[in-house]
Amino acid sequence: MYAFEFEKPTTIADAVKALGREDAQALGGGQTLIPSLKQRLAAPSVLVSLSGIKEMQGVCTGDDGSLCIGGATTHATVAKEAAAKYPALAALAGGIGDPAVRNKGTIGGSLANNDPSACYPAAVLASGATIVTNARKIAADDFFEGLFATALEPGEIITEVRFPVPEKANYQKFDQPASRFALTGVFVAKYAGGARVAVTGASEEGVFRWSEAEAALSGNFSADAVKGLSLSADGMIGDLHGTPAYRAHLAKVLTTRAVAAS
Amino acid sequence: MTKVTMTVNGKAVSGEVEGRTLLSSFLREGLGLTGTHVGCDTSQCGACVVHVDGKAVKSCTMFAADASGSAVRTIEGMANADGSLGTIQQAFQDHHGLQCGFCTPGMVMSAAALLAENPKPSEADVRHYLEGNICRCTGYHNIVKAVLAASGQDVSKIAAE
Numbered sequence: 001m002y003a004f005e006f007e008k009p010t011t012i013a014d015a016v017k018a019l020g021r022e023d024a025q026a027l028g029g030g031q032t033l034i035p036s037l038k039q040r041l042a043a044p045s046v047l048v049s050l051s052g053i054k055e056m057q058g059v060c061t062g063d064d065g066s067l068c069i070g071g072a073t074t075h076a077t078v079a080k081e082a083a084a085k086y087p088a089l090a091a092l093a094g095g096i097g098d099p100a101v102r103n104k105g106t107i108g109g110s111l112a113n114n115d116p117s118a119c120y121p122a123a124v125l126a127s128g129a130t131i132v133t134n135a136r137k138i139a140a141d142d143f144f145e146g147l148f149a150t151a152l153e154p155g156e157i158i159t160e161v162r163f164p165v166p167e168k169a170n171y172q173k174f175d176q177p178a179s180r181f182a183l184t185g186v187f188v189a190k191y192a193g194g195a196r197v198a199v200t201g202a203s204e205e206g207v208f209r210w211s212e213a214e215a216a217l218s219g220n221f222s223a224d225a226v227k228g229l230s231l232s233a234d235g236m237i238g239d240l241h242g243t244p245a246y247r248a249h250l251a252k253v254l255t256t257r258a259v260a261a262s
Numbered sequence: 263m264t265k266v267t268m269t270v271n272g273k274a275v276s277g278e279v280e281g282r283t284l285l286s287s288f289l290r291e292g293l294g295l296t297g298t299h300v301g302c303d304t305s306q307c308g309a310c311v312v313h314v315d316g317k318a319v320k321s322c323t324m325f326a327a328d329a330s331g332s333a334v335r336t337i338e339g340m341a342n343a344d345g346s347l348g349t350i351q352q353a354f355q356d357h358h359g360l361q362c363g364f365c366t367p368g369m370v371m372s373a374a375a376l377l378a379e380n381p382k383p384s385e386a387d388v389r390h391y392l393e394g395n396i397c398r399c400t401g402y403h404n405i406v407k408a409v410l411a412a413s414g415q416d417v418s419k420i421a422a423e
Contacts, residue, residue: 001282002282003280003281003282004281004282005281006264006281006282006325006327006328008327008328008330027325027328030323030324030325030328031305031323034284034305034323034324034325035304035305035323037282038303038304047281047325049325049327049328051328076317097394098308098393098394098395099318099372099375099376099391099393099394100305100308100311100318100319100320100372100394101305101320101394103317103318103319104319104320104323104324178306180393180394
């Protein structure tokens, strides 16, 4: 790891200021960033920890009934505190990594990193959630911009994520047992206006919405509605754990299972 | 250099660290508490698990500066006041829950975190909770048995090859 200066502000305003310094980088729970620093894949001059900012922690209900989660809230807290209001989201958070990772890793960190196999992007995209930053609100559909890329500007901090609570939802994750990331994962959410389906771990472009499945499920929210569909293997990830065709197939199977379980 | 202060196993400590100093390095090299082991250094293996403000974390994947102001508990804080083995440690000895012993500090700390939130876990609960702790001797059966025994449950019927 290259040397850097460490800052731990206690307010969003101070964090924004610290991130204005040259080559500054925000640190969420560090469960991805610290391993990346060790491999010298990142070399910030200043690391700004967001874990001391109280106003970015915790789970609450917004005026419009949405579930609001502070950007620095850990997966363990979401697993516990979102369980009553949005059980599928809580279950997703409770299935990330392992208990020690869930005690440190945060929702904001996961979304800002946008790993193509991370779980949270699927929930955020399938829920049509809103990502609130220190500067603006970003719709989930406009947030994810491909492999490890997001709409965030340099120095912009995810302060909160707002999830409209669906009528029904479920997340099915096919674990890659060594990394505990999703080999493929599918989040299905049914709202009054229709169903949304987001797939993670499968595409080389990161999380995406499967529009054919959404159209079929919006008319008939049942596992049968998905049976005749198939997803193209073009652009899917191929590695030693699975071929593109395998991941495309998994996405369909997991969508069917998610609908049946929701 | 940054000054950090925290309590470790109930004792107030302080030290000068670099921004990049990991909590595991501060504990081992700064404080001489070498019971916390660093196995993989990539947050996969769990040998470095300690408790920070009551929560199990991988100390190789947290900066010492980020733990400043916290209460840290390590394997050295698991023994009884008279120096005898604590309940979980004793159960690991009684049930042969270790072979080479390298993963044991992390196993014990994770087990303590589990039992704090779930005092009577099932065998499946224990196996699931220890997902992030790897024993390369593969002595999992006896580790699970030890954790269940530490929770006061009858382990005579638990699988043990």
